[in-house]
Amino acid sequence: MRVLSPLVQTNEDTPEQLGRRERKKAETRRAIRRAALEVARDRGVEGLTVAQISDVADIAPRTFFNYFACKEDALVTDGTLTAAELRERIAGRPADEAPLDTLRAVLRESTLVTTVEADREQILLQQRLVQGNEGLMARQLAQFSTVERALAEALAERLGVDGDADLRPQVLAALSLGVVRVAIRRWAADGTRSPGELITEGFEVLARDE
Numbered sequence: 001m002r003v004l005s006p007l008v009q010t011n012e013d014t015p016e017q018l019g020r021r022e023r024k025k026a027e028t029r030r031a032i033r034r035a036a037l038e039v040a041r042d043r044g045v046e047g048l049t050v051a052q053i054s055d056v057a058d059i060a061p062r063t064f065f066n067y068f069a070c071k072e073d074a075l076v077t078d079g080t081l082t083a084a085e086l087r088e089r090i091a092g093r094p095a096d097e098a099p100l101d102t103l104r105a106v107l108r109e110s111t112l113v114t115t116v117e118a119d120r121e122q123i124l125l126q127q128r129l130v131q132g133n134e135g136l137m138a139r140q141l142a143q144f145s146t147v148e149r150a151l152a153e154a155l156a157e158r159l160g161v162d163g164d165a166d167l168r169p170q171v172l173a174a175l176s177l178g179v180v181r182v183a184i185r186r187w188a189a190d191g192t193r194s195p196g197e198l199i200t201e202g203f204e205v206l207a208r209d210e
Contacts, residue, residue, distance in 0.1 A: 050065075079143030100172065123188065149173075179202035
């Protein structure tokens with residue numbers, strides 16, 4: 001079995017080397033997710049083990065834990081990574097942009113959506129597994145809570161308000177993720193329109209009902 005060594009960043013790394021390392025890490029993460037879905041599909045979530053995932057992904061079991069804390073995390077959305085990405089995207093948007101426009105733009109461009117568009121069959125399998133397992137569902141909801149909290153905090157900073165005293169950041173964050181969930185569910189059902197198109201329409205509905 002080929003063993004992937006931990007990806008360690010040093011002060012001597014060039015931007016090109018760092019770019020390769022990050023791409024390699026992303027590829028390994030995707031390979032682990034694909035392997036986890038494949039094994040869970042064939043053996044069920046309860047029969048899934050880290051050893052089986054590692055074997056299919058062609059990595060050492062210890063490498064698995066460089067990316068995921070447990071086997072279940074490989075089957076659900078990574079809220080921490082998504083949250084960090086969305087924070088960065090929100091910070092980079094034009095200062096005078098309306099909050100809903102900002103949220104629509106960052107969510108359409110995020111890996112939360114682009115990953116779905118890139119691999120429909122994998123996402124459909126993931127959704128079926130999550131929907132059919134209470135433990136995975138609870139973990140998935142917790143991951144989305146992490147994303148929602150990050151959106152609310154980033155919006156509060158952008159608006160210059162106290163997120164605990166002002167309801168707008170939390171309400172807008174919750175509504176926005178609701179749009180994403182509906183868009184992905186609609187897309188998964190028939191696939192005739194992309195998640196990005198459905199997200200745009202969902203935000204248009206929110207804008208009309210403001």
